Amino acid sequence: MPRQAAFHPHLILDAASRLAARDGPAAATIARIAGELGAPTGSIYHRFASRDVLLGEVWLGAAEAFQRDFGAVLAGDPPREAALAAAAFVPARVRRRADEARLRLLHRREDFLGGAWPGELAARARALQRAAVAGLHEACQRLCGRADAEALRVLRFAVVDAPLAAVLPHLHAREAPPPVVDALVRASAEAALAMLTGPQSRRRAQRR
């Protein structure tokens, strides 16, 4: 019965992603997204209840894809090598999927949404957040036998914050991270992990 769709939700999400990755989320206005597709603005609202839902979906999609793969690496064995691999995963991912990385790493949720998550997305966002915390918690426990706030902070620095910092200037410059970035990521991750496993494990080994 229905008429054939000319503007699949998928096309709209693509256009919004492209605009947000290139010029930032604020540039992804309804008018511009529609313009990118040659569509009237009304057609966007036929598919998405609001701009917040649309942009939220864009951000959540990128974040979920990134975190799924990142989490898989971090959950590997043995835990120390898994953590180093997770850190190394960040620049590799940025090289292979620059747009996704720009969305996920250059902007925060607030830049996309302003306010809170719209109803339908709130659950997914919470699940994502929980999965990230749980993944880090488990890796921390396996790595050093504890998962207090301080240990979590150190591990997060090693596998998330420092790799992000190494990659960030190149995201801003819209260029692929050079090879030296991988060396920086590895060196800083090892240094941070040594704070968790280094002296203590040595001491523990000596005691035995």
Place this chain on the structure above:
Amino acid sequence: MPRQAAFHPHLILDAASRLAARDGPAAATIARIAGELGAPTGSIYHRFASRDVLLGEVWLGAAEAFQRDFGAVLAGDPPREAALAAAAFVPARVRRRADEARLRLLHRREDFLGGAWPGELAARARALQRAAVAGLHEACQRLCGRADAEALRVLRFAVVDAPLAAVLPHLHAREAPPPVVDALVRASAEAALAMLTGPQSRRRAQRR
């Protein structure tokens, strides 16, 4: 002759800074800045040619203040200790001047200005950028005898990017960086600096 000023430029800059630090630069609209002061919007334009000039001044002011002190630390002697001190300077500064740090570290120039620097500020912005590059260049040269792109990248990571990464989650959470952050900053800075001075200087020493 003239009438007494009720809204000094200084007061306007303060109000804009406060708003931008608290809710982000996008929240610092002319209407809100005026509201914060109990002033009509026209009075803002009596002092500042445009919103871009006003917000540009806010950002440049914070950036110049931060960089002046940071640069002084980085220029100290001996170069290796100066670099470590510069890295340690970042979390210390964030603790002491949270608002300035939020402006400078949480947002980029583009979030404040959108377009290019307005005329009067362009020269100051260029000078600031040049000073930052020169300071890093000189420190790099003193530290390891070279200042090619790779060495500069490593030094920048050690003293700027990694400390920023360590501090960033706490800026987002609007809390003071905990002590473990200082340890992370030191460890990652040492690890990065070792890539510049470690193996090579040992080799050089062995050759003599």
Place this chain on the structure above:
DNA sequence: ACTGTTCTAGAATACTTATTCTATTTTGAG
């Protein structure tokens, strides 16, 4: 061919924004 459903089309609305304009007030020197 008809018909109801789903879509496109794009004008219309309501709101927020930066900016400009036209008074009006204050102030101190002559």
Place this chain on the structure above:
DNA sequence: CTCAAAATAGAATAAGTATTCTAGAACAGT
């Protein structure tokens, strides 16, 4: 006391925004 400069005051303007609304077009099953 007067007057011109420099300030406040706040309404008016012009864009740009998300969102809604009404009309028409396409299409599969009958």
